[in-house]
Amino acid sequence: MRIIKTKNYEEMSKRAADLIASVILLKPNCVLGLATGSSPIGTYQNLVKKYQAGELDFSEVRSVNLDEYKGLAKENEQSYYYFMHDNLFSKVNIKMENTHLPDGMEPDSEKACKEYDEVIASMNGVDMQLLGLGHDGHIGFNEPNKEFDKTTHCVNLTEMTIEANKRFFKSINDVPKQAYTMGVGTIMAAKMVIMLVSGKDKAKILKDAFFGPVTPEVPASILQFHPNFILVADEDALSLVK
Numbered sequence: 001m002r003i004i005k006t007k008n009y010e011e012m013s014k015r016a017a018d019l020i021a022s023v024i025l026l027k028p029n030c031v032l033g034l035a036t037g038s039s040p041i042g043t044y045q046n047l048v049k050k051y052q053a054g055e056l057d058f059s060e061v062r063s064v065n066l067d068e069y070k071g072l073a074k075e076n077e078q079s080y081y082y083f084m085h086d087n088l089f090s091k092v093n094i095k096m097e098n099t100h101l102p103d104g105m106e107p108d109s110e111k112a113c114k115e116y117d118e119v120i121a122s123m124n125g126v127d128m129q130l131l132g133l134g135h136d137g138h139i140g141f142n143e144p145n146k147e148f149d150k151t152t153h154c155v156n157l158t159e160m161t162i163e164a165n166k167r168f169f170k171s172i173n174d175v176p177k178q179a180y181t182m183g184v185g186t187i188m189a190a191k192m193v194i195m196l197v198s199g200k201d202k203a204k205i206l207k208d209a210f211f212g213p214v215t216p217e218v219p220a221s222i223l224q225f226h227p228n229f230i231l232v233a234d235e236d237a238l239s240l241v242k
């Protein structure tokens, strides 16, 4: 595990964008595993800037996203499809047919998950997987559990995650209760994993995840075993780590 400590969210976003840019420069048709949420927004802004400056070309880049809410259509502003379109895909020259998210509108969970695993398998490996860290240690929507889920599956979101995500919805009742997510096995199979963590509110879980025991009760802790895991975190998030 390599830790890049930054002053704040802005510097974290710049450093992460530099790392991702290097992946694209080295392999123009790379497969990027992407995340949504607050943590990667600044990173996407920096990638867009590099594209606008003519430093990056996304025309051959392919992407697979970590997760999608079950029951939200692409046009729904809270869907992860909408988020990706809004924050990155519509602002760079990535081909939409090369971007992939689980199909939130597929009501048959088994079918949705099987189809998504087939998409991921057809890519022959994810070159870089970007992650945020949930307050309960979740990665993607892999919530604390008795075991690590390996492949794409449908999850019931925990109260803590519903509570954390309600800020994006009109009311807590509008927050979907289920989501499709890549499994921990798929995340661990990525050639490189970059995790972004910012803020004092993440300091305790960051310490538990990366300086405590590896356990499915803290899903992110398994990244301690990843051979090429880079944690890009700001001073506040690292404030409990000696």
Ligand code: F6R
Binding pocket: 034, 035, 036, 037, 038, 039, 040, 066, 067, 131, 132, 133, 134, 135, 138, 139, 140, 141
């Ligand atoms: C997003 C995702 C989630 C978030 C996590 C942190 O696609 O899978 O695991 O990365 O909930 O969210 P933020 O970045 O909003 O703190």
